[in-house]
Amino acid sequence: LSSDSCQNPSQKEAQASSLQVEHEAESLSCTVLLQSFQTLFERTLKEALHPLQEKHQHSLPASEACLPPVFTRYHEGLRYALLSPGKRFRPFIAYSVAQALRANQENLQWALSFGVALESIHAFSLAHDDLPCMDNDELRRGLPTLHKQFSEWEALLIGDTLQTFALHHVLHDEKIPLGLRLWASQCLTQAILGPGLIEGQYADMWFSHHEREPLPKSLQSLAWIHRMKTGAMIEASVMLGVAAGLWPKDIETHPTAKLLHQWGRCIGLLFQLSDDILDATHDTHTLGKTAGKDASQHKWTYVTALGLHEARAQQTLLLEEAQACLYTLNHQHALDTLDTLHELTTFVAHRNQ
Numbered sequence: 001l002s003s004d005s006c007q008n009p010s011q012k013e014a015q016a017s018s019l020q021v022e023h024e025a026e027s028l029s030c031t032v033l034l035q036s037f038q039t040l041f042e043r044t045l046k047e048a049l050h051p052l053q054e055k056h057q058h059s060l061p062a063s064e065a066c067l068p069p070v071f072t073r074y075h076e077g078l079r080y081a082l083l084s085p086g087k088r089f090r091p092f093i094a095y096s097v098a099q100a101l102r103a104n105q106e107n108l109q110w111a112l113s114f115g116v117a118l119e120s121i122h123a124f125s126l127a128h129d130d131l132p133c134m135d136n137d138e139l140r141r142g143l144p145t146l147h148k149q150f151s152e153w154e155a156l157l158i159g160d161t162l163q164t165f166a167l168h169h170v171l172h173d174e175k176i177p178l179g180l181r182l183w184a185s186q187c188l189t190q191a192i193l194g195p196g197l198i199e200g201q202y203a204d205m206w207f208s209h210h211e212r213e214p215l216p217k218s219l220q221s222l223a224w225i226h227r228m229k230t231g232a233m234i235e236a237s238v239m240l241g242v243a244a245g246l247w248p249k250d251i252e253t254h255p256t257a258k259l260l261h262q263w264g265r266c267i268g269l270l271f272q273l274s275d276d277i278l279d280a281t282h283d284t285h286t287l288g289k290t291a292g293k294d295a296s297q298h299k300w301t302y303v304t305a306l307g308l309h310e311a312r313a314q315q316t317l318l319l320e321e322a323q324a325c326l327y328t329l330n331h332q333h334a335l336d337t338l339d340t341l342h343e344l345t346t347f348v349a350h351r352n353q
């Protein structure tokens with residue numbers, strides 16, 4: 001018998017409620033760290049857009065006087081998609097992982113630059129995910145979605161821009177060693193089509209259009225889709241933080257990198273699983289996006305497939321698996337700088353946005 005099954009119900013309840021208090025405290029402390037990171041990062045994000053803007057201000061032929069106003073609107077759209085108030089969670093992961101690996105100031109700047117690319121790909125994925133031909137959403141980050149504020153064709157082209165801009169930004173950042181820029185670009189393309197985000201989104205859409213097809217749908221397949229559509233970018237965020245922290249060590253074979261990668265796989269899936277739970281349990285105002293969309297659009301999610309209770313049980317299992325990776329790093333690899341990563345893990349499961 002495990003010690004757990006020897007406990008009486010009131011002991012179990014007390015343990016669960018003290019764990020809950022611990023989780024709430026960790027999640028709150030992550031929220032505070034995240035807020036101060038947002039202020040630092042958003043400056044970097046705004047600056048990163050300048051070269052694009054200057055290109056259209058200064059390099060259009062003087063004879064084409066009608067074009068600058070056209071591109072003024074294009075830049076408004078880019079800023080709207082990229083700078084609207086998101087959590088900046090992927091850049092925060094990259095930065096926190098680099099910090100946990102005791103990165104110096106120069107390496108932390110690399111992590112911020114990778115953060116720009118991650119956030120740009122993320123913004124592209126949201127712009128397209130919200131389109132009427134996909135999830136048909138009207139609200140994102142508490143504001144009208146990009147295609148509602150602008151138009152569908154603009155949301156499409158701005159999304160395209162953001163995806164390529166991410167790679168352009170990393171490849172042209174001369175402060176980063178060339179080898180690392182190439183490694184980071186490969187890591188990002190792997191997250192998009194490794195298989196990755198696009199295949200995950202394709203499968204997600206396919207199942208929402210074919211919900212009645214009699215297919216043997218397994219939990220493994222659902223986890224795969226979640227890992228692809230959302231997890232791949234979170235894993236990439238972890239690995240870019242690892243690269244910023246460990247470069248020029250061999251990231252593919254380094255034991256710390258392997259464990260952090262495993263942790264990234266867990267929190268990636270956990271992030272989307274929690275998104276499924278939030279969609280079913282929170283209101284539109286709190287989420288800043290339309291609540292209850294998954295059921296109404298026949299999405300295949302942990303909640304629609306398993307019910308809320310079992311989805312929460314899976315969430316707890318994944319949270320424990322993710323924390324176990326960090327404990328191993330701490331105890332077997334003597335890495336004692338993992339507090340933020342512990343807090344970040346709890347936040348992924350207990351966030352309310």
Ligand code: IPE
Nearest residue numbers: 086087088089141230275353
């Ligand atoms: C929303 O991601 C889309 C998913 C992958 C579930 P976030 O929850 O990180 O959204 P923002 O960037 O904070 O708006």
Ligand code: IPE
Nearest residue numbers: 125126129135197229230275
């Ligand atoms: C989106 O998943 C994942 C992306 C790659 C954008 P969802 O469709 O569940 O994300 P939300 O709920 O619209 O943010």
Ligand code: MG
Nearest residue numbers: 129134135204
């Ligand atoms: Mg979607």
Ligand code: MG
Nearest residue numbers: 129130135137
């Ligand atoms: Mg959606």
Ligand code: MG
Nearest residue numbers: 275276279294
């Ligand atoms: Mg969702």
